[in-house]
Amino acid sequence: MKTGTLKQILLITDGCSNQGEDPIAIAALAKEMGITVNVIGVMEHDVIDEQSAKEIEGIALAGGGVSQIVYAQKLSQTVQMVTRKAMTQTLQGVVNRELQQILGKSQTIEDLPPEKRGEVMEVVDELGETVEVEVLILVDTSASMKEKLPTVKEALLDLSLSLNARSGENRFSVFVFPGKKGEVDKLLDWTPKLESLTGIFSKLTTGGITPTGPAVNEAIRYFKKKRSLRSLLSRDDEFFEESI
Numbered sequence: 001m002k003t004g005t006l007k008q009i010l011l012i013t014d015g016c017s018n019q020g021e022d023p024i025a026i027a028a029l030a031k032e033m034g035i036t037v038n039v040i041g042v043m044e045h046d047v048i049d050e051q052s053a054k055e056i057e058g059i060a061l062a063g064g065g066v067s068q069i070v071y072a073q074k075l076s077q078t079v080q081m082v083t084r085k086a087m088t089q090t091l092q093g094v095v096n097r098e099l100q101q102i103l104g105k106s107q108t109i110e111d112l113p114p115e116k117r118g119e120v121m122e123v124v125d126e127l128g129e130t131v132e133v134e135v136l137i138l139v140d141t142s143a144s145m146k147e148k149l150p151t152v153k154e155a156l157l158d159l160s161l162s163l164n165a166r167s168g169e170n171r172f173s174v175f176v177f178p179g180k181k182g183e184v185d186k187l188l189d190w191t192p193k194l195e196s197l198t199g200i201f202s203k204l205t206t207g208g209i210t211p212t213g214p215a216v217n218e219a220i221r222y223f224k225k226k227r228s229l230r231s232l233l234s235r236d237d238e239f240f241e242e243s244i
Helices: 023-033 050-062 070-103 112-131 143-164 197-201 211-241
Strands: 005-013 033-043 064-071 132-140 170-177 185-191
Touching: 005 070, 005 143, 005 211, 023 033, 023 050, 023 211, 033 050, 033 070, 033 143, 033 211, 050 064, 050 211, 064 070, 070 112, 070 143, 132 143, 132 211, 143 170, 143 197, 170 211, 185 197
Parallel strands: 005 033, 005 132, 033 064, 132 170
Antiparallel strands: 170 185
16 A cells, blocks of 8 residues: 655644634645644643634634643643554555545444454554655744743754654654744754754744744745655666666
C-alpha cells in the first residue's frame, strides 16, 4: 500500500487570530492539498475564552486534524499525542479509501468483522511506525505567549525524540508568528531533528498581532515550494539519465 509522505501542520497558540485571512478557510485549503492541520491551544490559570476555543476547534476540523486545549505544563505529552493521533487518523483514511476500491464505496474499517478489523488496525499501526512524516510547526509568539515559550521548546524537543524513535523518516520545520519584519518568520528549515531549536528559542521576542490565517497560508506555500523543488530535481535526474 502506497501512502506517500504524511504532511502535518502543528499550530500551537493561545489566542484568537486578529489579522489577515480566516484561518479556518485556509485550513480547509490545506486539507484539500493533503496537508493535515492540528491545533493545540495553550491555556494558563484556567483561562481560554470561548471565541479562542471555538477557533481552535474550527481550524482543526476544517484541516482534517486534531485539536486539544491544554495547560502549559501538560504541553509535552499533548504535542506527542495530537501528532500521533493525527497520523493514525490520516492512515485510517488511506486504508478506508483502499478498502472502498476493493470492497465497494460503503465499506470502511468499522464495517469489517472484528477479526479483520484487528488485522487492518495492525497494518495502520505498522504504517504509523514506518511512513515518512513531515511536520511543519507554527508557534504563536504574540505577547500572551511570552511565559509559555520555554514550555513550547521542551515540548518540541520531546516530540522530536518521540517521532525519531520510529523507523520511518521524520522532517520538521518551525515557523513563528508574528515575525520580526512580517507576519511570519521561518525559524528552522526542514531537518530530522529539533535540537537546534535550543539556542534559537531563547532569542525569540514576543508581542504584536496574531496573524494565524497568514501563518497557516505561509506553511502551505512552504510545503508547495518543497514539492516543486523535488519535482524539478527529479525531472533533472530523468533528463540526465536520458542524456547518457
